Amino acid sequence: MESRYTPAEIEAKWQQTWAEHQLYQTSETSDKPKFYALSMFPYPSGNLHMGHVRVYTIVDVIARLKRMQGYRVLNPMGWDAFGLPAENAAIERKTQPAKWTYQNIDQMREQLKQLGISFDWDREIATCSPDYYRWTQWIFLEFFKAGLAYQKEATVNWDPIDQTVLANEQVDAEGKSWRSGAIVERKLLRQWFLKITNYADQLLADLDKLTGWPERVKLMQANWIGKSVGAYLEFPIVGIDEKIGVFTTRPDTVYGVSYVVLAPEHPLTQKVATSDRVSAVEAFVQEVSGQSEMDRTAEDRPKRGIPTGGTAINPFTGEEIPIWIADYVLYEYGTGAVMGVPAHDVRDFQFATQQNLPIKVVIAPPDQPISDLKEAYTEAGTVVNSAQFDGMVSTEAKGEIVAYAEKQGWGKARIQYRLRDWLISRQRYWGAPIPIIHCPECGAVPVPEADLPVQLPEDVELSGRGGSPLSKLESWLNVPCPSCGTPAKRETDTMDTFIDSSWYFLRYPDAKNDQAVFERAKTNDWMPVDQYVGGIEHAILHLLYSRFFTKVLRDRGLLNFDEPFERLLTQGMVQGRTYKNPTTGKYVLPIDIKDPANPIDPDTGETLEVVFEKMSKSKYNGVAPGDVVDKYGADTARMFILFKAPPEKDLEWEDADVEGQFRFLNRVWRLVSESAESLKTARSQDLTKPEKELRRAIHTAIKEVTDDLQGDYQFNTAISELMKLSNALGDFPEKTSSAFAEGIKTLLLLLAPFSPHLTEELWHAIGQPESIHTQPFPTVDPTALIADEKTIVIQIMGKTRGTIEAATAIADDKVALEKFATDSDVARRYIDGKTIKKVIVVPGKLVNFVVS
RNA sequence: ACUCCUGUAGCCCAAUCGGCAGAGGCGGCUGUCUCAAAAACAGUCAGGUGCGGGUUCAAAUCCCGCCAGGAGUACCA
Incomplete structure (x- = not known):
């Protein structure tokens, strides 16, 4: 085999092989328990950034782990593809929003595939596709039928830059738009609303059911509902x-x-x-x-x-x-x-x-x-x-x-x-048209189901000014009333894009259905989402709206559960090293810094402040995922992101630490490839003492990694356990021992969810015919964990004075341990001549003598 | 102003039920290799847990009061 670790080659190879074998296609006809892993789908801006890499990597590790643990896993991907940036880009570049959006999607899909994320691409959705927004419109009509969608004249938030109204949730505490940052104006307008207030009480009460959610998100929602x-x-x-x-x-x-x-x-x-x-x-x-x-x-x-x-x-x-x-x-x-x-x-x-x-x-x-x-x-x-x-x-x-x-x-x-009804109409083009026809005789009439979707016309003039572009398109605008035939006009507002994302997770279980919004059996089978991962910025907006939609659709008989997301992980930001002039507040390009140890402003000569801030173009602190993948490979990028900080905390991007992970993967590569041949002839016989200790290290690693991934997803500590195991294997001299072979296999299996390409390559190199990603995750052999001896801490008056080795049988027995400890040299040195007032014995751990 | 979160080695971070403060990485130092350096590899260094009290045989962990950083909310009657 290759003696050098060449990520570029092996990653491309395995990505292709996996795709050919449809390794990550969701299995539907299985009696395995289900696991729905979901990451918040991205807006297709055209470029993947590190924040994306972080979320999808986290979800991917979970999905891969669950597959190996015997679950059938749904891990889908899609695009939150409607929205203003497409419209603005189209105006700037004289193109169509649809064209711009689909190009971006293609680009980002490729970037995502390079990361080796195990998405089931067969279920990909884009909210701007008529196949999808047809059902967004259908759901709107469900709300309308239920009396939960209505029009009202109201003082609303008007964004003067984006030229549209906004929901209360989309205006921050300073009165600024969540998108444009403009101070919103107050206008009296007739607008469409969804009656989220009808569900205020349930949305508040059911927060108690969300035991797998961060407390602060629940608190924010509770405060918002007020x-x-x-x-x-x-x-x-x-x-x-x-x-x-x-x-x-x-x-x-x-x-x-x-x-x-x-x-x-x-x-x-x-x-x-x-x-x-x-x-x-x-x-x-x-x-x-x-x-x-x-x-x-x-x-x-x-x-x-x-x-x-x-x-x-x-x-x-x-x-x-x-x-x-x-x-x-x-x-x-x-x-x-x-x-x-x-x-x-x-x-x-x-x-x-x-x-x-x-x-x-x-x-x-x-x-x-x-x-x-x-x-x-x-x-x-x-x-x-x-x-x-x-x-x-x-x-x-x-x-x-x-x-x-x-x-x-x-x-x-x-x-x-405190919660207000949700204002959902937007005076913009690139969104799902509200499927209503205004008739002078009958009022607001829903578009008949058979006529859905109300398609967005393509030959439209976009200017970004002066009301909805759709209102100027006579051919599209004028239609007969569906109920009485009188000449009538279509509603020209489109829906808030948060509507599109309030139900997309319900569509993945049956993503290609063209007869219904989804087959109830399929969606009820996969839902609720077992693990949802995304940014804290949606603590109120998307997460509250999705909960609302779920409850309404449940009441319409479409769903049989109350809450869409069982567990929620809000991942932290990815921050980049930023050079900032402390007096002017200006950001300085990293290439203008001559000496990184002593950064100086090239213009003024002042010493610059070095801080970590959220990556952004204007701060010159961004790191492009593609560059990292090219240099070190996707596996290294994944390892770094998972290792550097716990998932919910902010992560400081440091090149030196990326290299550290690259070194680790190289060590694993060398360790396995050097012993690949001897592994194939591993002999099995009675275990020697070092072999027993190695097995204890192996099974301790299994236990620790499994525990770390069980509760709170502590990827960082799981990886450190893998490093320990790798070190233990490297130090072990008998490369032909069966215990060593077990160790190598275990290391690869435990590492597989984190570094899917490297482990797949090495797995085959040691003579395994199947994909490592279809193997069962290692389980602990409890007998391997038992040590012959345990180290017991001897304390006098609560201060550690030494340690003793005790046979496990003695160490775990309170009475025997007390006697054994009292007789030990260490204890005697300190208690001789004194009266023992009290002895505290913690079996397997310590003995503390209280003396006078 | 209020609420919540976080303060552990030069840095990022660990530490089950309160039980030897340290797992892992970065960095530094030393060595191997090299004419030399870098890289790589091997070894090694490191603080008493933001501060002050308290509870306890025993506190990074529990309680009280501060300090610092971050996030959220901010006339919601």
């Missing part, structure tokens, strides 16, 4: 036959209400204003609405508001209280109006102090007298100044007061969510 338990209460307006409804989580403080506040956008603002105040109110509302969301919610800015002159009545006390308008009340949340209880709410306290509004204490702190409040008291306490509720504990008063309000017709218990 459940608040409280009450809806109504305050009649003096002089008008209308009421102001408020939502509060503190009905127990209702006797302390000293004013009510409306959000500036509230429809009642003009009505409640007294004639002398109307113009001031109008001016205030104008001013606030002219401000961006940013300004309005900026940190520590004072609350602003004005009285309307109008008054309302607190039904509980009969008191007349002023109605104010203030910018700290959000129209989007609750009823857009709040009751002001300055004594027991931090914001109300601040506002009331500022505006000289009365502060009335109704909850007394347990042990303190009610004195002048310096700040709001928001804890529980004893109810005071609250008529018949006086003396109650405030937490109990909540229920009583709500019950009383309900009896009096003043309000009722209410649960409020």
Whole structure:
């Protein structure tokens, strides 16, 4: 065989052989248990980056391991192919989005294949293909039939750069678009929504079922859903036959209400204003609405508001209280109006102090007298100044007061969510058209199932400006109404691309079905996904939407499970070495650095800061996967990525460490190829002591690697175990021993999921006829793990004083060990002449003497 | 401001139920090879676990209080 390790040759060879033998095709007709391994599918930007390499490598190791462990594994791949970049690229390059996208897909598929990932390419999907979006549209119509898709005029987030609306989830805390980074504007538009709020409670409650998810992702979703338990209460307006409804989580403080506040956008603002105040109110509302969301919610800015002159009545006390308008009340949340209880709410306290509004204490702190409040008291306490509720504990008063309000017709218990309905219409071309026809007679009519897909027309003029491109295409736009035949118009908005990705995992089990969205039996068989791997950036967006879709489709009778993803692994970023000028903040190209040990700005001569940051073009810190594969091979790239950091942590790309992995694979190569011939004639006889020790090392490695891959996928420590085994084999002199042969085979089998090409080559080199990837994963022989002797730690007063060797039978027996240890030289040296007060014995590990 | 995560050797990272702080890699040093160097190979060096308390026979691990870095949320009534 080849004496040198030449990854380029063997990797190409085996990739071709595997493809010819369809080694990774999903087996469907088997009684093996199923395992669905899934990586979040990529957007086909045209270039694979290291982040991709990391996810797919992680999933590939899991898929390969599970196959060897006897599972039938589904490990599919596809493309999240709709979206704005294609449209923008098409405008720039004067081409069609479809053409650009499919070219990118071809390019990325090739790059992926070079990594040796065991995808079942027969199930490949692209969301922009009519075969796929036909069913996206079909699912939309399922939502429509269920009353979960509706149109509404609403103030929505408008991205001025991308020229489209966005969902709340797609706008970050600073009011910026997740894609373009532009500050979003608020616009009143008629848009399509999905009623995710109907499922708010289930989406929250079922988080408890997701025991295989990271806590922080669940926490983020719970916060996003934002459940608040409280009450809806109504305050009649003096002089008008209308009421102001408020939502509060503190009905127990209702006797302390000293004013009510409306959000500036509230429809009642003009009505409640007294004639002398109307113009001031109008001016205030104008001013606030002219401000961006940013300004309005900026940190520590004072609350602003004005009285309307109008008054309302607190039904509980009969008191007349002023109605104010203030910018700290959000129209989007609750009823857009709040009751002001300055004594027991931090914001109300601040506002009331500022505006000289009365502060009335109704909850007394347990042990303190009610004195002048310096700040709001928001804890529980004893109810005071609250008529018949006086003396109650405030937490109990909540229920009583709500019950009383309900009896009096003043309000009722209410649960409020922060979650809003999902805005899904986009005024762009490259997405799945919403399959609706607007008829002047019948309204919004669904496109009949037989007419799906509503195809995207190809002869379209793209400019990126002035509304949906589809609205300008008369031939496509005008159709007869499917139900009455009247001339009607198609819906011109396309769907948010997050819709496409909210169900793709349901399609893989039956990816080529052209009769139905999927065969229920197949999807129910493979789902839920056993292990999902992807970036933390989807903690809310994609993962919440997918959970929502799953629940709706379950309720439509299509699925028989509640949650789509059993276990979730969120992998960390891949960071590159970045040279940054500390004063200007500018990034410097690595090739401009003369001495990496002492990096200096070539322009200014300043010493540069060396940091690891997420790889990106603008930071000049990217490493191209292709370059690494060319230089070291895919196996080395895979090993490095898995070894350098635990999967959920950020990974710092260091060339020196890549070389370390390359060296390791070379060592394995040499170790196996040097002994390949003698292995074939390995003799078997009674084991010598060194052979027994080697077997113990072999089976310890099996145990450790299996454990590392069982629970939390600790690839880094698994690889270090493989290095240990490799070292032990290298040190072992008897290359013709059967124990050595067992060790070599075990090493290759354990390494196979990590370095599929190298192990396949060596597996054949030692005379094995079948593919290593179809072999069973090694299992532990418990008898091989038993050592004849164990090292026992001797401690005196908790301090280690030495160790003793004890026969295993003694070491594992508490009584025998105590005696053995007490008689040992080490112990005697320290306990002679002292009284033993207590002896702590940990069998197999240590003996600790407490002496006086 | 609040919540969560992370601080272990020069660096990346390990350490079952609390039980000898170290598995692996990088780097450094020494050697082999070489005219020399690089590469490769072999050997070797390394801190008491961010800080201060506490619990315990025993703490990197558990508890309390700080410090540093990162992430998320941020008037949600």
